[in-house]
Amino acid sequence: MKRQLEYIDQMFDNIIENRIKANSNKIDRVVEEDGSKDFLRILLELKDQKDTPDVIVAANDTTSTMVEWVMAEILNNPVVMRKVQDELTEVFSINNIVEESYLHKLTYLDAVIKETFRLHPLLPLLIQKSPDESCKVGGYTIPKDTTVHINVWAIHHDPDNWTNPLEFKPKKFLNGKWDYNGNNMKFFPFGTGRGICPGIPLGDKMLTCMLASFLHSFEWNFPKDEEFDVNDKFGFVTKKKKSLVAIPSQRLSDKTLYMG
Known part of the structure; x- marks a missing residue:
């Protein structure tokens, strides 16, 4: 590496x-x-330019971290895994590998990914904000140059926004139009406004393609006596406290995998 x-x-x-x-x-x-x-x-x-403030803070492991979270939630929910794999079989057939041009048809997998982002936002406090001028937000005065953190984790787990917010239920993202553009104040894992993450289109496509390939090509199971652990390790990027261990077994034919 x-x-x-x-x-x-x-x-x-x-x-x-x-x-x-x-x-x-x-x-x-x-x-x-x-x-x-x-x-x-x-x-x-x-x-x-002189006196230019920092404009970018990024991490190079956000996609791999999110793959781990999604796989963990799917492994802990066999019904969800079966629905994802049924959709993959319907879109690609059991004799073909995943192709990028058909990823937009994976509506259920997309809902699973969004529900995982809701439960496990990678940046729980997003990128800090600092107003150039004093302003009022929600009745509160925010002085100039104040560092402001937005607790998106709390918003995503707020029972006023979500029914049974601690449960993993992807179907909530099948109804209505949900996206990562930051226009819905109930769900904005990548931020909103001018400070929104510029890598959303690439990251979304990479994450969907990787997960689709993993779940279409292989069956997955926890090792014997391995218990599901959802505890996280708080940091700039929220990771699983205990790394996921999963065992794959072949789902597609040797010929299909070889062609891929």
């Missing part, structure tokens, strides 16, 4: 160095016809 991390870092370094060189030669073609800029260009411009 350390070798792979060095390889990835080198890739990023090459991309950044090439962009800096292109900018200095005024041949940067990343600006679109409508004047928009890509994410890297914006970051480089901010870097060159």
Whole structure:
């Protein structure tokens, strides 16, 4: 893993160095016809500005952490696992591997992922906010430059927002339109407004693809005498206190797996 991390870092370094060189030669073609800029260009411009505050805080293990939480909840709920696998069989058939172009049809798996984000938001206090000017929110005065933390974990577990909030019930996300855009104040695991996570589209697709592949290709079970543990370890990213251990067994044919 350390070798792979060095390889990835080198890739990023090459991309950044090439962009800096292109900018200095005024041949940067990343600006679109409508004047928009890509994410890297914006970051480089901010870097060159004086007195620029920190604009990004990120973790590189959020997707893998969420895969573990979703798999743990599914393993603890055999009925949910069967419904997910039935949907995967219907969409892909038992003779095909998971394909990205059909992920949007996995409505039940999407509901399972959203319910897991509700129960186990990765960033329970989100990214802290700090107003440029004093303002009033909900009748409270927030002085300028105050550090504000939003307890999204409490919002996601509030009985005024959710019936039986401690229970894992994916069906609640099958009714109505739920997304990660931060417009619904009952459910916004990635934040809201200008501070919302910029990696939502990529992270959502990666998470769905990984889980679909795991659950379509294999059956999963807890080891003998292994008990389900949902305790978490509080931090900037909330992880399981005890790492998940699961045993896979082949679900697809050898030929299908080989072709994949």
